[in-house]
Amino acid sequence: MTTTNASTRLDEARIRSGVAVANIPTLLMVLVQLTGNQRWLRAPYLPSGPRGLSDNDTAGLDEALQAEVRAAAIDAILAWGSGAPVAIPEPAPDTVVEMLRVAVGEHAPDDYADMAVQELRAGCGHESGPPPIEHLPPGFEAVVIGAGPSGLCAAYRLGRAGIPYTVIERNDDVGGSWLENRYPGCAVDTPSHLYSFSFAQHDWTRWFASRDELLGYLHGIADEHGIRDRVRFGTTVDSATWDDDERRWRLDLVDKDGNRSTISAPIVISAVGAFNKPKLPDIPGLDDFAGPLAHTARWPEGMDLAGQRVGVIGNGASAMQLVPAIANAAESVTVFQRSPQWAAPFEKFQVDVPEPVRYLLEHVPLYRAWYRLRLTWIFNDRNHDGLQRDPAWPHGHRSINPINDGQRRFLTRYIVEQLGRRLEMLGDVLPSYPPFGKRMLLDNRWFATLTRDDVHLRTTRVAKVRPDGVVTDDGLEYPLDVLVLATGFDVVRFLAPMHITGRDGQTIQAAWDGDDARAYLGVTVPGFPNFFCLYGPNTQFGHGGSLISMMELQMSYVDDLIRRMLDAGVDSVECRREVHETYNREVDAAHARMVWTHPGMDVYYRNSKGRVVVNNPFKVVDFWRMIHRADLADYRTTAPGNR
Structure with missing residues (x-):
């Protein structure tokens, strides 16, 4: 899963300094792959389970064992840096799961294998996306609404696919919520190395990045990939209307001076996010x-x-x-x-990543990949079982x-x-609540x-x-x-205040009855062809996970669906109603078994009807399988010329 350029030698002193304070469970996995020696997966090197959300840097091992692991890791990494081949460059999925279990000190299920392999490859910097589309129909392009994290993700994937696009952004710069939120202390509460795109690894200075560093990261993505040049800043989308004869969306725009204009495209991707409409309290005076x-x-x-x-x-x-x-x-x-x-403790609050560890993360892809993969487990599905309501539990209050x-x-x-x-x-x-x-x-x-x-x-x-x-x-x-x-956001009214009108004149506001948003996989809604949402209804993993990973999952699905659409020679795809309804029944049924429907709590992710419309009830690995590939059989399609 990784290669090295033998002509670029590692700085031995910095490697030694980095390994001296590196995460032991991660070093054990690096040792296994670099040397092929399975003894690092057995006693006496087995890490203890992490306490809470701790990184478990010492693995719970005594100092002598830690020193042995660090010394072996230094030798193996320096040998690799000098051109020695990786002993296990592509571990089999079952091997990856076995290694993950050791790395996190607890059981990870077998069905985590395929996702873990993909995460490991991404962590090593391997781009796994498909190549550019060779032949596009005349006039085939996309409009992305919003230049926050999800909009940048969409723009990157469209650009990589070779699809022309325009981004509409109401602010004067990219960044979305991280541009708008700048209060003192503003920072991310997801580990920095998870809150980053697989296509844009970053040299993070803190384990949990500040707002300013995150905004700089997003600016860097926009600049590096030429996205900024395709953004119309200071412009809002007033309405979007589907033209079934032309198979295109017409978008009515308003700039900050009140000037109106219209653009059209066959594909529209909403990347407006959810945490962008401040909720003001209704307090007299x-x-x-x-x-x-x-x-x-x-x-x-x-x-x-x-x-x-x-x-x-x-x-x-x-x-x-x-x-x-x-x-x-x-x-x-x-x-x-x-x-x-x-509120849970987290030991690395406002703690800088040591410079030697930053060097290790940047120059040893296997270390970065395994450190990130451990985080995907610790901050993802390991807590899902604890969120299931036990009807026989006598202490439900x-x-x-x-x-x-x-x-x-x-x-x-x-x-x-x-x-x-x-x-x-x-x-x-x-x-008083759970x-x-x-x-x-x-x-x-x-x-x-x-x-x-x-x-x-x-x-x-x-x-x-x-x-x-x-x-x-x-x-x-x-x-x-x-x-x-500090009263939060109006999260449940997705896409508001835009006016979205789909096939047969139906509006999204009517389809969603105001605040009862539903979408298949959080992406697509019956009656609205070629219109896709990123960070749509029921896509926030309330039990953990990374919003950035969710955005990539959804955009990867949209990318795959567009490619299948073009390969099949169709010019519109509209989610079948029965597929949409079946999925949302499963969402509601899963929520009925979970803590988020527990009574006695006033929470932002439930709408006025008491339905959970923000959180995703599934395990990350299960949702990954649902959205990993698109299936045209889930869609009603139309062919060019068939009006």
Whole structure:
């Protein structure tokens, strides 16, 4: 799965420094492939299972065994760098699964094999996509709506396929949510080496990248692949209408000066994302606040909080990042909490990737590939079983099964540790609902920050806003200089406010009854030919996974479907209604067995009817098999000239 250029020698000193602090389970896998020696997969080198989301860098081995592994790894890597062949360049799928089980210290199922092989190849930098399309019909092109991560992914794959495309972007630059969100402390809560495209490996400076580094990464992709030149910035799509005679979509555009124009294309890919429409709370007097008022997703440039009394409404993911980041600058911070949140420890919060390890990740593809593959398991399906509701479980008010109850005990102990001497706060910060009922957050000193004397947690709802502060339901007044809304996004209204009209004049808003979005594989909807969604309904892996990986999965499917469409000589594909309905019945049935339909929680991923419309209920590996290849039999097709 990897090759080396013998004329490019590795820097021995940097390799030694990198291996000295590298991840032992990953080094064991590198040793197996480089040397072919299977003894590294047996005792006494077997790693222990990871604790929570830990990288388990030492594998739980004693220092003598660690030293032995590191010394052997140095010899093997330097030999490979000098031209020695890889002993097992293409391990068989069953071997990869066996190695993965050892690397993560727990059982990974056999059906993970094919996906693991593909992930391993991608981690080594092998491009597995198909070649450019040789012959395109005249006028065949695509329009991509949005230049965030999913739009860049779509543009890259279209460009690689040789399909002309135009990207429509409402902002003045690429980046999507990572362009718009710039509040203090903004960062990703997925490991950087997972939150990156297989076609764009990156030298990450932190294990969990900051917003600025992520935005720079996306800018680099746009520049390297010539995408920026194909983007119409400062332009929104007002409407898109399917012309069944021409087999093309007509898109009505409006630029930032109000000028209107129209373009058309046979293929439209929506890459507008979901976390881009800030949700504003319905609180009387909100517009009357005299001081600075900002939503975290629309953070003002240069906003100074030094010496200010800051109020934060909300305590979700953005608040958990914001409050610890501003506590030292503000005179005081008062958090108005709707309900407590579970948050898991993660040891590498704001920790830099050591420079020697960065060298190892960049110059030893097998190390990068196996490090990433371990992450795909630790942050993906290993927790799926713990999210299944056990009807016989007698403690349904606090957890949904024995695994989930164990998670509750573990997380509760962690919260107690973080509160230290402030245990009187436990009742205010300990959730009553099961772990993972809401999105599991990663703790960046949230609980510890709440124990500060200048940070105050209030659990009473804000009743109204006054020019100089807020008043809560219990009548207490809180004077404030700055008010921050950390109230999340309107996620369930996919594609809004665009007006999408498909075949027979049906609108997507009518098809989805407002906020009841459904799509086959999260990608395509009956009645809307040649229209594809990335990050559409039911595509967020609530139990883990990487949004970037999901985007690649979906775009790979769209790419495959377009190729099959062209090979078959058809000019439109429309998902069959029975295929769409069967799939969505399976989605709903799977959700009925999971924690996200547990009562007593107000969550962003359920719509007004109580249906889960954001999260994907399947294991990552199962969904990978569903979407791995397109099947034209799932679609109603039309041939050119057949109007």
